[in-house]
Structures are given as C-alpha cells and as structure tokens.
Amino acid sequence: MEYFEPKTVSEALSVLAKHGAETKVIAGGTDVMVDIKFKEEPGGLVNIKKIPGLSGIKENGAGMRIGALTTIRELETSALVREKVPVLWEASHQFASLQVRNTATIGGNICRASPSGETLAPLIVLEAKAKLAFADGEKTVPFTSFFQGPGKSSAGATGLLTEIEVPYPATGSKGVYLKHAVRGAMDIAMVGVAVLLTPDAGKNNVQDVRIGLGAVAPTPVRATKTEALLRGKPLTPALLKEAAAMAASESSPITDQRSSAENRRWIVEALTRRGLAQTWKAATGKEVA
Numbered sequence: 001m002e003y004f005e006p007k008t009v010s011e012a013l014s015v016l017a018k019h020g021a022e023t024k025v026i027a028g029g030t031d032v033m034v035d036i037k038f039k040e041e042p043g044g045l046v047n048i049k050k051i052p053g054l055s056g057i058k059e060n061g062a063g064m065r066i067g068a069l070t071t072i073r074e075l076e077t078s079a080l081v082r083e084k085v086p087v088l089w090e091a092s093h094q095f096a097s098l099q100v101r102n103t104a105t106i107g108g109n110i111c112r113a114s115p116s117g118e119t120l121a122p123l124i125v126l127e128a129k130a131k132l133a134f135a136d137g138e139k140t141v142p143f144t145s146f147f148q149g150p151g152k153s154s155a156g157a158t159g160l161l162t163e164i165e166v167p168y169p170a171t172g173s174k175g176v177y178l179k180h181a182v183r184g185a186m187d188i189a190m191v192g193v194a195v196l197l198t199p200d201a202g203k204n205n206v207q208d209v210r211i212g213l214g215a216v217a218p219t220p221v222r223a224t225k226t227e228a229l230l231r232g233k234p235l236t237p238a239l240l241k242e243a244a245a246m247a248a249s250e251s252s253p254i255t256d257q258r259s260s261a262e263n264r265r266w267i268v269e270a271l272t273r274r275g276l277a278q279t280w281k282a283a284t285g286k287e288v289a
C-alpha cells in the first residue's frame, strides 16, 4: 500500500488528482482502519492530519466555520457549539465513546456519508454547507444536496472537504438531536432525528421548523412535507400526532442487523413526536396543548 503524507492542501489535491481512484483519504481513521481490517485494503492512503489550518472552530459573522479535521470531542467541549448550535453539540455528545470522539473528525463523519452518521441530520437542519477543494478549484455545496447515497458524496474520489460553514439558527429557535441505538453507548444510530423549531413573535405558532432524519434512507433526509404541515400553526396534540406519522411516512428505512424497517418507521414517529414537543416547550415555554 502506498502512503502519502501531504503538508498542504494543494499537495494533497495533486496526489488525489493522480491517485484518487485507488487511494483513500485518512483523517482520524476510525472508519478507514476498520474497513482495512474487515473489508478491503485501498491501493494507498493519503493522511491529511499533518496539514495545518484544517481544524478548529471559528465564529464568522452570523455563523461558525468548523475545520474538517476538528474532532468530535472538540465539538463536544466547545462552549460556542453548545451555546449557538446545540443540535450539533447533542450529536457530538451522543457519539460513540470518549476514546472514539477524541480521534474521529467531523470531516470523516461527513465524507463517510453513512446514513447513520451522527452529525449529518443536525447539519441538514442547520442548512450548513461543505467547502470542498479540488485540484481545479473550490466549491461550496449545501449538505441538503451533498450526500448522494451510502458512501457517496460530492467530495468524490478526488475532493477534499476543508471546512463546514454553519449559519446560526434564527433567534428564539430551539434544536434537539435524538438518537436511538441498540446499546446505550458505543453504538451507531438505529434512527437519529434532528429538530430545529422557531416560534412566531407571539410564541403562538410554529414559524419555521426543520426536521432531519438519519439512518432511515440512503442519505440523511429532511421531512419537508411534515415541515410544511407544521408551519404557521400552533402545536396541538392532534397536529403533533399527524406530524409524527407523516415524518415516519417520509422515511424509507431498510431492514438490517440493527432493526426492521417497520420498527425504524415507528421510532421515527416516536422521536419526531418527542423532538417537536421538546423544542416547542423550550421555545414557547408551553406544553403541547
């Protein structure tokens, strides 16, 4: 196996332009090393960990920029992430174990493009964007269109994710990320649901709501019909029930070793109901009634 250790982004891009088809980028390695052991060995590895400037969390106007090499533990321990984008903080807090969080990067979680990747549902409800570098230039891609299927993303074989742009949610909005897994810890999500809800000025109606579903379709998905159903209305028990059932119908889960498709749909319904009720209460001070 060939091994490359570029010291700059442009050096990494030259290697990927030439060898991208047979090599793999490695960041924290918590997915790549498991694949090498249990699946297949790539022709080479491009270790990007020695490239300076690709990690860290910075405020940037009305949002933040997160370097692709920022670890999940750095997200979890960031006061800024916890205060400004708690939906992403919650995902990092529920991620694997401390040991894995210390090594795993947000860029690796995104570029792995696993439907169950913990940070993906929060990033699609935050309407965050990926900054990608290629040998022939850069592009910025919203996460709502970045994922193309399990293991497939706009980064392709020759792109490098350098940064994640996260706009801050509207003032007064509240977010939550709920994960259901077989084991309490050290387990990837059977279902993950992210909800970001903004009430109107009088705190009587849902002004805006975004619902992201993870591990229940080939890519993370927004439950857009459910979002449309909720906008402009007060969250009554009847609406909550209808919305949760609609979110389940917007998922298209598979049956695998973790769960049946039917059970996953039921969990989407339960977590959506819980996520909406929690964010409504946090944003308006009212119970659903």
Ligand SMILES: Cc1cc2nc3c(=O)[nH]c(=O)nc-3n(C[C@H](O)[C@H](O)[C@H](O)COP(=O)(O)OP(=O)(O)OC[C@H]3O[C@@H](n4cnc5c(N)ncnc54)[C@H](O)[C@@H]3O)c2cc1C
Residues within 6 Å of the ligand: 024, 025, 026, 027, 028, 029, 030, 031, 032, 033, 034, 048, 068, 069, 094, 095, 096, 097, 100, 103, 104, 105, 106, 107, 108, 109, 110, 111, 112, 116, 117, 118, 119, 155, 159, 160, 161, 162, 186, 187, 188, 189
């Ligand atoms: C025991 C265990 C528990 C786990 N639990 C969870 C969990 O609870 N939730 C969860 O979501 N995941 C979990 N994972 C999976 C894994 O830890 C995450 O997906 C992690 O975020 C991957 O990050 P990494 O830096 O280790 O990526 P790597 O393994 O280095 O890379 C992952 C993929 O992304 C590509 N890549 C990495 N960085 C870039 C970049 N900047 N640009 C382009 N491509 C890039 C690599 O080529 C590879 O395809 C677990 C893994 C293990 C081993």
